[in-house]
Amino acid sequence: MKEVVIRMENIYKSFGNKSVLSGLNLEVFKGETLVIIGRSGCGKSVSLKLIIGLIRPDAGNIQVFGEEITHLTEEEMERIRKRIGVVFQSSALLNSLNVEENIALPLVEHTQLDPEEIKEKVAEKLSLVGLKGVEKLYPDDLSGGMKKRVGIARALIMEPEIVLYDEPTTGLDPITASAINTLIMELEKKLNTTSIVVTHDMKSAYLVGDRIGLLYQGKMVEIDRAENIKKSSNPLVIQFITGSHEGPIPVEEG
Amino acid sequence: MEENITLNKRIATGIGRAGDMLIFLFHAFYWFKTAFRMRKETIAQIYRMGVGSLPVVSLMAIFTGMVMGLQAGQELLKFQATQWLGGIVGATLARELGPVLTGLIVAGRVGASMTAELGTMKISEEIDALRAMAINPIRLLVVPRMIASIIVLPLLTIYTNVTGLLGGFIIGKAQLGIKLFPYMEGIAKFVSPKDIANGLIKSTVFGLIMGLVACYEGFTTEGGARGVGESTTRSVVITFLLILIADYVVTHLLY
Numbered sequence A: 001m002k003e004v005v006i007r008m009e010n011i012y013k014s015f016g017n018k019s020v021l022s023g024l025n026l027e028v029f030k031g032e033t034l035v036i037i038g039r040s041g042c043g044k045s046v047s048l049k050l051i052i053g054l055i056r057p058d059a060g061n062i063q064v065f066g067e068e069i070t071h072l073t074e075e076e077m078e079r080i081r082k083r084i085g086v087v088f089q090s091s092a093l094l095n096s097l098n099v100e101e102n103i104a105l106p107l108v109e110h111t112q113l114d115p116e117e118i119k120e121k122v123a124e125k126l127s128l129v130g131l132k133g134v135e136k137l138y139p140d141d142l143s144g145g146m147k148k149r150v151g152i153a154r155a156l157i158m159e160p161e162i163v164l165y166d167e168p169t170t171g172l173d174p175i176t177a178s179a180i181n182t183l184i185m186e187l188e189k190k191l192n193t194t195s196i197v198v199t200h201d202m203k204s205a206y207l208v209g210d211r212i213g214l215l216y217q218g219k220m221v222e223i224d225r226a227e228n229i230k231k232s233s234n235p236l237v238i239q240f241i242t243g244s245h246e247g248p249i250p251v252e253e254g
Numbered sequence B: 001m002e003e004n005i006t007l008n009k010r011i012a013t014g015i016g017r018a019g020d021m022l023i024f025l026f027h028a029f030y031w032f033k034t035a036f037r038m039r040k041e042t043i044a045q046i047y048r049m050g051v052g053s054l055p056v057v058s059l060m061a062i063f064t065g066m067v068m069g070l071q072a073g074q075e076l077l078k079f080q081a082t083q084w085l086g087g088i089v090g091a092t093l094a095r096e097l098g099p100v101l102t103g104l105i106v107a108g109r110v111g112a113s114m115t116a117e118l119g120t121m122k123i124s125e126e127i128d129a130l131r132a133m134a135i136n137p138i139r140l141l142v143v144p145r146m147i148a149s150i151i152v153l154p155l156l157t158i159y160t161n162v163t164g165l166l167g168g169f170i171i172g173k174a175q176l177g178i179k180l181f182p183y184m185e186g187i188a189k190f191v192s193p194k195d196i197a198n199g200l201i202k203s204t205v206f207g208l209i210m211g212l213v214a215c216y217e218g219f220t221t222e223g224g225a226r227g228v229g230e231s232t233t234r235s236v237v238i239t240f241l242l243i244l245i246a247d248y249v250v251t252h253l254l255y
């Protein structure tokens, strides 16, 4: 039996009268990379935010590292969050800090490392995402792809056991995208990191994903090993992975 | 009927937000325990708010003092009592005009920019990112700003009082030929230490109000750039109203 590190049970979440998740079930095993695919606006980012407790579900249970988190206070939740790295879809770098300060922030806040050690670690993570000499730049001076990579470096700085990637390769050129995919796979191999990767890019989904899940109408309609997803007979899955506007999923739905 | 429903709804959200703001205040007070740890950032905020406000506060204060010198001077002349000018200008500034005018003008400047800054951080998910990194955004962002507001307003109020007295003297000297010594004597006679202390208590309360409203409105911003604009406006309007209400309440309690 593989160890479950994230379990979401029967999750419901609405915003106003708009229901986003309705009965979502999800298990993520230690050391695997799970890819979540789904239409724009189907609740992928919301699902990731639920896992780190940034938003709370209307109903359902969420366990992370075996601990129920839905009733934890903001302060208790920090214990869990320190073990998880998050790459935001919008990068979400702090605009008032330069690249180096952004990446260093968790180390400054949570460790006693001296400035030299912090500098070293930041440079190491920057080279991991293929950036050099940008330490003193501010987020406003970076391209979208560079921001994303700085966001990834920041998410990895505490060497978290779980990393949640919200569209890590969207907006990147194919070469950098491939480097990021390799990075995700290497983290899994070398450090046994558990990852959830939200992506619209089927190529990287097959590449990095041990398993792939399709989120549709608030539920996981299919979740399976990547090679089985490729051969799936589920018309929803077929339409999504072949990228067709014809099929059971209507285009205008959001 | 329809109008009634929307009105009721607006009243209900208003009360709801007031309650939320109170809870926000308690959270902020709780995190004041980290004030020492946040001292560097707090000093930076004090500097930014205080030094940045000096030009506009100076202008406001000098002209207020001059207007008072002009108006009170004309009246005092009728009673041959121009030696009281310093006392009248001083007491009005210390008790009332100093704290209130400084509070309003600083809220319009500093409060608005705080809300816009924090609101932008909110909508660009920076505040969420902090939480995700197990960094409490109240501690990191609100504690330094609120403490700085509480410290800066009394300091600027003292500055307003002094500058306003100078403005009053300039007019008194130019128009009524008042000399410095009688002007100072008037101040000493009319302005009691209690007046000064009460004015500072007021401005401390106004600083708390400005910091609280500005941070709360920033943290609850939603809906993109338009949302930032709306919460900035709301922050200024609410701060103005609360300062005027608090002015009455505090005056009532102190005198």
Ligand SMILES: Nc1ncnc2c1ncn2[C@@H]1O[C@H](COP(=O)(O)OP(=O)(O)OP(=O)(O)O)[C@@H](O)[C@H]1O
Pocket (backbone or CB within 6 Å): A015, A020, A038, A039, A040, A041, A042, A043, A044, A045, A046, A047, A089, A254
């Ligand atoms: N804080 C919020 N307040 C109101 N509605 C929200 C909020 N967060 C998300 N939503 C809504 O929930 C739905 C799902 O959003 P989510 O960001 O999870 O989509 P997504 O699957 O990540 O889409 P994309 O692929 O475009 O990033 C959207 O309709 C969005 O408008």
Ligand SMILES: [Mg+2]
Pocket (backbone or CB within 6 Å): A044, A045, A046, A089, A166
């Ligand atoms: Mg998303």
